[in-house]
Amino acid sequence: MSAFSAIGEDREIDREEFTPTLEPQATWCPGCGDFGVLKALKQAMPEIGRNPDEVLLVTGIGCSGKLNSYFECYGYHSIHGRSLPIARAAKLANPELEVIAAGGDGDGYGIGGNHFMHTARENHDMTYIVFDNEIFGLTKGQTSPTSPKGHKSKTQPHGSAKDPIRPLSLALTSGASYVARTAAVNPNQAKEILVEAMQHDGFAHIDFLTQCPTWNKDARQYVPYIDVNESDDYDFDPTNKDEAAAMATEAEQSLYEGEVLTGRFYVDSDRLSYSEEKQAIGEMPEEPLAERYFDEDYEWERAHDMFLDRHK
Amino acid sequence: MTDHELMWRIAGGSGDGIASTSQNFAKALMRAGLHVFTHRHYPSRIRGGHTYTEVRADTEPVRSRGDGFNCLLALGDSFARNPKEGAYYGDEEVKPLSENLDELNEGGVIVYDTGLLDADDIPDFEERAEENDWHVYPINLREIAREHGREVMRNTAGVGATAALLGIDLAYFEELMAESMPEDILEPNKEILHYTHDMVKEEFEFTHDLRVPEGSHDEEQVLLSGSDTIAYGAIDEGCRFIAGYPMTPWTEVFTIMSQALPQLGGISEQVEDEIAAAALALGASHAGVKSMSGSSGGGFALMSEPLGLAEMSETPVVLVEAMRAGPSMGLPTKPEQADLEHVLYTSQGDSNRVVLAPGTVAEAYEQSRLAFQLAYGYNIPAILLYDQKIGGELMNVPASHFDREPNPDLGAVTTEEELEDAPHGPGGKFHRYRYDAEDGVSPRAIPGQKGGHFLVTGNEHNPAGHIDEDPTNRVTQVERRASKLDAIREFLDDKSTQTYMGPDEAQYGLITFGSQQGTVAEAVDRLNDAGHSVKGIGVSDMMPYPVEEMTEFLESVDEALVVEMNSSGQFRGLTQKELGRFGDKLSSLLKYNGEPFEPAEIVTGFEASIEGQDVPDQQTTYVPAAGD
Ligand SMILES: Cc1ncc(C[n+]2csc(CCOP(=O)(O)OP(=O)(O)O)c2C)c(N)n1
Numbered sequence: 001m002s003a004f005s006a007i008g009e010d011r012e013i014d015r016e017e018f019t020p021t022l023e024p025q026a027t028w029c030p031g032c033g034d035f036g037v038l039k040a041l042k043q044a045m046p047e048i049g050r051n052p053d054e055v056l057l058v059t060g061i062g063c064s065g066k067l068n069s070y071f072e073c074y075g076y077h078s079i080h081g082r083s084l085p086i087a088r089a090a091k092l093a094n095p096e097l098e099v100i101a102a103g104g105d106g107d108g109y110g111i112g113g114n115h116f117m118h119t120a121r122e123n124h125d126m127t128y129i130v131f132d133n134e135i136f137g138l139t140k141g142q143t144s145p146t147s148p149k150g151h152k153s154k155t156q157p158h159g160s161a162k163d164p165i166r167p168l169s170l171a172l173t174s175g176a177s178y179v180a181r182t183a184a185v186n187p188n189q190a191k192e193i194l195v196e197a198m199q200h201d202g203f204a205h206i207d208f209l210t211q212c213p214t215w216n217k218d219a220r221q222y223v224p225y226i227d228v229n230e231s232d233d234y235d236f237d238p239t240n241k242d243e244a245a246a247m248a249t250e251a252e253q254s255l256y257e258g259e260v261l262t263g264r265f266y267v268d269s270d271r272l273s274y275s276e277e278k279q280a281i282g283e284m285p286e287e288p289l290a291e292r293y294f295d296e297d298y299e300w301e302r303a304h305d306m307f308l309d310r311h312k
Numbered sequence: 313m314t315d316h317e318l319m320w321r322i323a324g325g326s327g328d329g330i331a332s333t334s335q336n337f338a339k340a341l342m343r344a345g346l347h348v349f350t351h352r353h354y355p356s357r358i359r360g361g362h363t364y365t366e367v368r369a370d371t372e373p374v375r376s377r378g379d380g381f382n383c384l385l386a387l388g389d390s391f392a393r394n395p396k397e398g399a400y401y402g403d404e405e406v407k408p409l410s411e412n413l414d415e416l417n418e419g420g421v422i423v424y425d426t427g428l429l430d431a432d433d434i435p436d437f438e439e440r441a442e443e444n445d446w447h448v449y450p451i452n453l454r455e456i457a458r459e460h461g462r463e464v465m466r467n468t469a470g471v472g473a474t475a476a477l478l479g480i481d482l483a484y485f486e487e488l489m490a491e492s493m494p495e496d497i498l499e500p501n502k503e504i505l506h507y508t509h510d511m512v513k514e515e516f517e518f519t520h521d522l523r524v525p526e527g528s529h530d531e532e533q534v535l536l537s538g539s540d541t542i543a544y545g546a547i548d549e550g551c552r553f554i555a556g557y558p559m560t561p562w563t564e565v566f567t568i569m570s571q572a573l574p575q576l577g578g579i580s581e582q583v584e585d586e587i588a589a590a591a592l593a594l595g596a597s598h599a600g601v602k603s604m605s606g607s608s609g610g611g612f613a614l615m616s617e618p619l620g621l622a623e624m625s626e627t628p629v630v631l632v633e634a635m636r637a638g639p640s641m642g643l644p645t646k647p648e649q650a651d652l653e654h655v656l657y658t659s660q661g662d663s664n665r666v667v668l669a670p671g672t673v674a675e676a677y678e679q680s681r682l683a684f685q686l687a688y689g690y691n692i693p694a695i696l697l698y699d700q701k702i703g704g705e706l707m708n709v710p711a712s713h714f715d716r717e718p719n720p721d722l723g724a725v726t727t728e729e730e731l732e733d734a735p736h737g738p739g740g741k742f743h744r745y746r747y748d749a750e751d752g753v754s755p756r757a758i759p760g761q762k763g764g765h766f767l768v769t770g771n772e773h774n775p776a777g778h779i780d781e782d783p784t785n786r787v788t789q790v791e792r793r794a795s796k797l798d799a800i801r802e803f804l805d806d807k808s809t810q811t812y813m814g815p816d817e818a819q820y821g822l823i824t825f826g827s828q829q830g831t832v833a834e835a836v837d838r839l840n841d842a843g844h845s846v847k848g849i850g851v852s853d854m855m856p857y858p859v860e861e862m863t864e865f866l867e868s869v870d871e872a873l874v875v876e877m878n879s880s881g882q883f884r885g886l887t888q889k890e891l892g893r894f895g896d897k898l899s900s901l902l903k904y905n906g907e908p909f910e911p912a913e914i915v916t917g918f919e920a921s922i923e924g925q926d927v928p929d930q931q932t933t934y935v936p937a938a939g940d
């Protein structure tokens with residue numbers, strides 16, 4: 001029997017299982033977009049049929065990083081920008097876990113930008129939610145990597161001279177096999193995308209538009225938004241990388257002009273996930289490595305028997 | 313040390329096969345029944361530049377490099393001799409010969425390749441040879457290699473020549489060559505080996521005394537480096553996950569593990585940077601796999617924040633830190649022991665971590681195992697602190713030393729049955745960080761275990777892992793985490809992992825940590841032979857510090873000299889800080905020129921210290937006792 005019997009448990013999952021019954025100290029401001037992410041995520045869980053004991057949610061630091069306080073599962077509230085390397089190793093150690101990483105736009109595209117590129121490139125089978133509110137929330141309103149050019153803040157008093165990061169294009173060119181954007185104002189679309197992302201076998205990146213009414217007062221609420229997969233005005237094939245790239249570029253540009261385009265921008269279901277690639281070249285065991293430590297019959301190899309001959 | 317002690321140095325340019333040739337030479341001597349020890353010196357460049365490896369061999373156990381050396385095999389630096397157009401190699405053509413003369417002992421033997429080296433380019437070569445009674449054997453190794461095989465086989469010709477001069481049976485080399493070379497290069501190499509050997513015996517009249525005796529070992533030996541033993545210790549302790557980013561000299565451990573782990577069904581990841589590397593090790597450990605990461609100075613600096621997270625979240629992990637001379641990029645390929653304070657105190661907040669510093673290649677195996685036992689037993693990060701010297705030097709160790717049971721025990725974790733009865737919060741969270749944990753160690757659950765979910769956070773947290781800034785909770789958790797170090801200290805006291813040298817009773821003490829242990833041990837013996845009353849201690853526990861053992865040691869001597877490879881006396885400082893006294897008993901002998909101590913330097917330093925004099929050798933520095 002598996003040492004991790006929560007995994008694959010066959011029963012109805014209730015979304016309320018993911019709600020801490022004892023409310024943690026409320027740390028999000030009223031009206032914060034982060035509540036929309038939380039709601040969508042809770043709604044998605046019963047659909048993917050995973051229970052709180054088989055989900056590992058790794059967050060970074062920021063208001064967004066506090067998602068873990070509101071969501072009941074194995075949680076790892078880590079350090080600023082580092083949720084991805086922690087999450088992907090956990091996934092390698094036990095591929096049967098449902099691994100979700102989450103953080104803000106500062107966390108994911110700023111301090112953690114390098115990890116974002118590399119995790120996408122490796123195509124780890126996990127879901128990465130970036131709460132994109134175009135601002136640093138927790139540290140009180142500084143310009144973030146997705147703030148529009150010219151954005152004024154206490155640390156950029158003359159307005160940012162930088163063009164914003166293009167997260168969808170970055171995810172796509174880095175190698176993410178699922179790229180989507182959704183918005184906290186519409187938990188229904190968000191839920192659908194989250195379900196797809198979690199079911200997707202590879203690195204699923206979701207740029208999740210959230211609003212920060214406290215520090216980004218003039219920021220849009222991202223409504224009305226257009227679902228590019230539903231609208232007749234946009235005709236592109238999300239499985240075609242070139243078309244996806246063109247659409248992502250358009251969505252990124254038009255966001256700063258006031259038009260909110262959401263939906264699935266790229267879906268590649270054929271690409272092997274990183275674990276599968278590693279297993280194919282013989283660099284990773286088929287059985288979850290973590291199981292081995294609970295298997296009393298496993299014969300642990302010794303350096304003496306395996307490697308000492310070459311030193312004689 | 314006996315009269316027949318051999319200190320053979322092979323010199324040339326980087327890329328000329330110095331490392332592999334010296335490794336085979338050392339192995340041949342080990343198989344011939346001798347005890348061997350190697351010392352590497354190389355510049356931070358890929359091709360060319362002055363590099364050498366010394367092989368010290370004796371019928372008695374060898375614990376250190378020697379004082380100077382007594383046999384030089386100088387191969388030409390092929391890259392300096394045949395410069396690529398436009399590349400500048402400086403005046404390095406004769407360095408394999410000229411650069412090594414200062415340390416060659418009186419009566420020493422020189423073999424050099426006249427095909428690439430011209431002794432006439434060294435202005436005073438002949439006078440010096442005469443003055444020092446050097447026995448010089450100029451041989452055109454390059455031409456022999458070209459005629460019987462290829463030019464790159466010059467090193468084989470050199471080995472054949474020194475083997476003839478020193479009286480070593482060629483069978484040992486042939487055997488080693490047969491084990492490692494494909495047929496088409498084996499044959500010409502064998503021919504070159506024999507040809508040169510026989511030619512040297514026929515054509516030269518041997519004027520030197522140095523000959524290598526056959527020795528014998530009671531049991532089978534293996535030739536290993538500290539990087540090997542650290543890796544093997546980790547493997548035997550059940551480590552099956554490593555993540556890293558290359559940086560000299562940590563790369564050696566990383567490479568060995570990366571090659572071994574897939575064979576063992578483990579996982580190795582080369583990742584984007586050291587922050588990621590340490591974070592991956594945490595992630596794998598959190599998910600229930602024994603894991604490690606590591607780096608050298610600058611890379612370890614990047615690990616500071618994940619290290620703090622490991623402390624706060626009590627995620628077990630082993631990090632290795634391979635010191636090289638700093639600050640910043642320092643001397644990338646040279647040893648120093650100046651990252652001690654960096655490793656002890658880096659990252660924010662009070663430090664709850666284990667830091668162990670092995671003193672020898674063999675000890676590095678135990679300490680690597682111990683690091684995992686402590687990390688996983690106590691849910692704490694453990695750092696194995698060593699340096700370029702221990703990482704790269706080769707030593708013979710009995711094979712039986714490694715004949716031990718594996719220990720894959722994950723340490724302080726719960727089973728699902730235990731989780732059923734364990735305390736949970738009202739929200740269903742397992743109380744991972746409960747206040748009343750024995751020895752401060754609150755067992756953890758592994759993701760996927762039923763009824764085990766909890767929250768990990770780098771913020772201060774309550775038993776369920778929720779962020780909590782309540783002052784009482786804060787104090788309780790700080791004290792619980794710190795109490796683990798007391799429990800670890802007790803555990804280590806029972807094991808007494810410090811290494812004692814010399815007699816139990818002595819007037820003076822020599823104190824050292826890490827890689828200088830073997831050299832200090834040799835110095836202690838020499839000093840006692842010379843009529844001094846000296847004992848030594850090689851300390852391996854840096855945190856928690858062995859307060860009782862060190863107090864006892866220091867109370868038992870009049871004065872003690874702390875030997876370490878850095879300029880600020882970091883280990884002496886730690887000792888004074890931890891013990892809170894003895895400042896008036898402790899003086900320092902320091903070396904920080906990029907080379908480890910030679911035993912004679914410690915002997916001289918000690919004698920100067922008890923006589924209150926300056927150390928004559930400008931490569932070492934004496935800092936007198938300061939009082940508390
Ligand atoms: C290494 C490090 N640098 C800086 C900080 C301070 N810090 C905490 S959250 C944050 C930015 C948060 O912005 P974002 O990631 O966009 O998340 P949000 O709060 O908007 O959800 C910063 C700079 C930190 N915790 N660690």
Ligand code: SF4
Pocket residue numbers: 027028029031032033034063064133137138211212213214215
């Ligand atoms: S500061 Fe902004 S992002 Fe943070 S909780 Fe408040 S509204 Fe949300």
